[in-house]
Amino acid sequence: MAVHLPVARARTAGTERVGRRRLVRQRTVAGWLCLAPFLVVNLLVIVGPSVATVYYSFTDWTGVGGAAFVGLENFRQLAGDGNFHNALAHVAQWTAFFLTVPIAMALLGSYLLSQVKRFQILFRLIYFVPYTIASVVTASVWENIYDGNRGLVPLLADAGVSPLEGVALLGNKQTALPAVAWVDTWHWWGFLVIVFLAAMQSVDAELYDAVRIDGGGRWREFRDVTIPAIRPTLVFVVLITVIGSLLAFDYIYIMTQGGPAGATDVVGTLLYERAFRLFEAGYAAAMGLSMTLLSAVLMVVYLQLRRRGWEV
Amino acid sequence: MCDERCPNGRISRRRLVGTSGKGLAGLSLAGGLLVPTRAAAGARRQDAPVEVTWWAPEDDMEYRQEVVDLFQAENPGIRIVLEPLPGGEADQVVATALQAGAGPDIVPSGGPAHAANLAQAGLLLELDQYAERFDWQNRLLPWALATGMFEGKLYQIPHEFECTIAYYGQKQFDENGWTPPTNRQEFEALAEDAMGKGIIPLAAGVGDCGLCTNWFVTIFFNNYAGPDALYQALTGEIQFSDPAFVEAIELLNTYMQAGWIGGSVEQYFSTSFDAMHAQIADGQAAMSWSGTWFMGDLDQFFGEEAGNDNAWGWAQPPSFRDDVPYPLFPIGIGSTLSVASATEHPDQTLQFLDWYYSDPTRVARRIAEGGTRFTLPVPYQASDFPDTLDPRVAEVLTTLSEATSTGNFGYTAWTFWPPKTHVYLHEEIQKVFTNELTPADYCAGMAELFTQELAEGLVPTAIPRDVA
Numbered sequence: 001m002a003v004h005l006p007v008a009r010a011r012t013a014g015t016e017r018v019g020r021r022r023l024v025r026q027r028t029v030a031g032w033l034c035l036a037p038f039l040v041v042n043l044l045v046i047v048g049p050s051v052a053t054v055y056y057s058f059t060d061w062t063g064v065g066g067a068a069f070v071g072l073e074n075f076r077q078l079a080g081d082g083n084f085h086n087a088l089a090h091v092a093q094w095t096a097f098f099l100t101v102p103i104a105m106a107l108l109g110s111y112l113l114s115q116v117k118r119f120q121i122l123f124r125l126i127y128f129v130p131y132t133i134a135s136v137v138t139a140s141v142w143e144n145i146y147d148g149n150r151g152l153v154p155l156l157a158d159a160g161v162s163p164l165e166g167v168a169l170l171g172n173k174q175t176a177l178p179a180v181a182w183v184d185t186w187h188w189w190g191f192l193v194i195v196f197l198a199a200m201q202s203v204d205a206e207l208y209d210a211v212r213i214d215g216g217g218r219w220r221e222f223r224d225v226t227i228p229a230i231r232p233t234l235v236f237v238v239l240i241t242v243i244g245s246l247l248a249f250d251y252i253y254i255m256t257q258g259g260p261a262g263a264t265d266v267v268g269t270l271l272y273e274r275a276f277r278l279f280e281a282g283y284a285a286a287m288g289l290s291m292t293l294l295s296a297v298l299m300v301v302y303l304q305l306r307r308r309g310w311e312v
Numbered sequence: 313m314c315d316e317r318c319p320n321g322r323i324s325r326r327r328l329v330g331t332s333g334k335g336l337a338g339l340s341l342a343g344g345l346l347v348p349t350r351a352a353a354g355a356r357r358q359d360a361p362v363e364v365t366w367w368a369p370e371d372d373m374e375y376r377q378e379v380v381d382l383f384q385a386e387n388p389g390i391r392i393v394l395e396p397l398p399g400g401e402a403d404q405v406v407a408t409a410l411q412a413g414a415g416p417d418i419v420p421s422g423g424p425a426h427a428a429n430l431a432q433a434g435l436l437l438e439l440d441q442y443a444e445r446f447d448w449q450n451r452l453l454p455w456a457l458a459t460g461m462f463e464g465k466l467y468q469i470p471h472e473f474e475c476t477i478a479y480y481g482q483k484q485f486d487e488n489g490w491t492p493p494t495n496r497q498e499f500e501a502l503a504e505d506a507m508g509k510g511i512i513p514l515a516a517g518v519g520d521c522g523l524c525t526n527w528f529v530t531i532f533f534n535n536y537a538g539p540d541a542l543y544q545a546l547t548g549e550i551q552f553s554d555p556a557f558v559e560a561i562e563l564l565n566t567y568m569q570a571g572w573i574g575g576s577v578e579q580y581f582s583t584s585f586d587a588m589h590a591q592i593a594d595g596q597a598a599m600s601w602s603g604t605w606f607m608g609d610l611d612q613f614f615g616e617e618a619g620n621d622n623a624w625g626w627a628q629p630p631s632f633r634d635d636v637p638y639p640l641f642p643i644g645i646g647s648t649l650s651v652a653s654a655t656e657h658p659d660q661t662l663q664f665l666d667w668y669y670s671d672p673t674r675v676a677r678r679i680a681e682g683g684t685r686f687t688l689p690v691p692y693q694a695s696d697f698p699d700t701l702d703p704r705v706a707e708v709l710t711t712l713s714e715a716t717s718t719g720n721f722g723y724t725a726w727t728f729w730p731p732k733t734h735v736y737l738h739e740e741i742q743k744v745f746t747n748e749l750t751p752a753d754y755c756a757g758m759a760e761l762f763t764q765e766l767a768e769g770l771v772p773t774a775i776p777r778d779v780a
Contacts, residue, residue, distance in 0.1 A: 064411060064433040065432065065433025065435070148582055148583065149579070149583065149587050167578065171580065257523070261745070
């Protein structure tokens with residue numbers, strides 16, 4: 001028995017190893033089987049159209065019928081397209097706006113909310129509600145508020161407050177883009193408040209105590225504890241803000257359609273027009289691909305920062 | 313064809329069973345999965361009615377269904393399957409479906425440019441032989457078929473026939489002793505008088521629709537340069553850089569900068585259509601220049617129910633030069649009907665379309681019930697319209713029908729301009745209004761683009777001046 005025991009143990013261990021391997025294989029197969037439907041869907045609705053977009057960006061496709069290969073012609077044309085440059089400049093302005101105004105508002109809102117002990121759920125709900133409203137509805141409400149004849153400006157003017165009297169916010173080239181951006185901010189910032197609040201609630205309370213013992217006030221608490229502690233969340237928000245800004249379309253399309261005189265044109269509205277009004281789907285695909293490449297570059301920068309040890 | 317895949321994505325039990333059956337039949341064939349759908353459809357019982365699918369904008373479906381029911385009662389051998397299309401993106405949905413071989417038999421489009429794109433891709437059926445067989449040239453308004461031509465062949469029939477028009481507030485016109493202006497002098501006198509009284513001469517705004525700036529370019533090109541010059545430009549005989557067009561845009565911009573159109577450039581860019589109508593109804597503005605498509609909407613802004621005692625009247629925008637006729641009716645096509653080249657039932661489909669366009673009285677009744685989406689280009693007479701229809705609407709449509717059938721017509725930008733030039737027309741004019749582009753440069757740019765598109769064969773057929 002004593003002689004056979006190690007062999008038996010070895011056999012048992014070998015059987016266990018085989019069994020474990022089989023189990024692992026079975027689990028792997030089961031995992032892939034569970035994943036398969038989603039992979040197929042992904043292949044159909046993400047990879048397929050993506051590959052098609054890359055292909056069509058090198059063609060003169062009208063959106064209907066056949067397409068002839070034109071090489072890099074669409075990209076050459078894009079490089080010299082003044083409307084595209086104008087739209088890119090507006091995307092940059094839009095991005096700058098969204099990296100500052102809604103994030104600053106949300107940081108302030110979430111910090112203040114984190115200090116509230118009573119009715120916090122109610123306040124969270126109130127902040128979050130605009131995010132749940134469809135963009136068409138939000139845009140329509142704000143179009144009425146901005147209306148130069150029946151909106152807030154003439155109402156204030158009637159009450160004797162007239163800083164913007166006679167200005168049609170959506171009709172003025174200088175104010176149209178910020179006016180639309182503000183509407184999107186109204187819809188977006190409540191979501192950011194909730195995201196930041198969740199991050200702030202995981203900050204160690206002792207860090208705040210330490211600042212207070214040091215004689216620091218609220219501002220130092222916010223600057224030296226809150227911001228560093230929520231940095232990964234903040235960087236994530238910056239990333240989704242930048243990518244979201246590159247894709248800006250809905251509010252602009254609904255409220256100004258890129259006007260007046262191209263003052264609110266962004267790449268999304270220009271792309272839509274090229275594809276569906278001018279029947280230049282190949283050129284529009286090249287435009288879309290350029291924006292994808294821009295997003296990819298930003299993602300690579302983000303990943304590089306992470307790899308170099310940045311806590312982002 | 314819609315039995316297999318409907319645009320709204322809803323699949324009924326019957327359709328699901330049918331589709332599954334066809335799918336199973338397809339698996340038994342080596343040819344693939346798409347072929348059997350048609351094969352199975354072809355294998356219908358001999359005594360079953362032929363199914364013709366018609367995709368139509370989701371608005372007004374009940375009126376369309378009434379028409380279909382009426383047809384089916386008279387033609388039991390044909391079943392029209394009416395399927396709603398989502399608003400806004402209908403043209404894209406139809407184009408995608410047609411390319412996938414799953415489109416309808418009767419193909420709607422948002423206008424000649426869209427239909428021409430489909431025709432160019434070989435997705436539409438040539439209708440010339442049917443037009444001849446059914447004698448459409450003599451039964452529709454004489455210009456109607458000319459608007460449906462692409463590369464010399466007929467592919468589309470106008471469905472929504474429209475025209476630019478002036479609406480005015482009867483009350484303010486009566487109170488100020490104004491009459492609808494018929495020429496430039498009368499208009500400018502009225503505008504100055506109105507401005508002096510704090511009334512905007514023309515309510516206007518493109519807050520809801522930036523491309524609708526093309527209404528004003530259309531009106532000034534037609535009513536200043538004139539329809540003959542426009543026809544010459546649209547056929548390449550003269551250029552859009554011709555002084556007549558430059559002067560037309562200069563005049564438009566002069567009125568715009570003076571605040572006669574919309575109150576100010578900024579207000580013009582941001583005012584919505586509802587606000588525009590409301591301004592006339594409550595007396596803030598004297599009139600508006602828009603189109604017949606608004607006739608059905610005006611009642612909600614005027615009269616007791618809208619909270620005022622005003623009423624709307626109509627006229628044509630004035631002629632801005634002595635040699636341009638007044639009144640002038642620039643023709644527009646808001647939507648068209650075509651037939652898919654892949655249809656399995658061309659004869660039955662065309663039989664329905666012929667019936668659909670055949671009786672002006674029935675069409676007029678449809679307009680009374682369903683609105684101005686059903687203004688088919690047929691020769692209406694006042695007696696065709698039922699008493700239930702607003703007499704002003706009947707008058708507009710009768711006048712339009714009579715005037716255009718005798719050659720008194722012009723050309724709207726959204727119907728007769730090729731795609732790129734059309735987009736240029738309504739986008740770059742905004743830069744003229746914001747003083748970033750001169751009228752001369754605007755017209756020169758238009759001429760250059762138009763010449764390119766003319767050479768590429770993309771310019772829709774302009775109705776010849778002597779078509780009547």
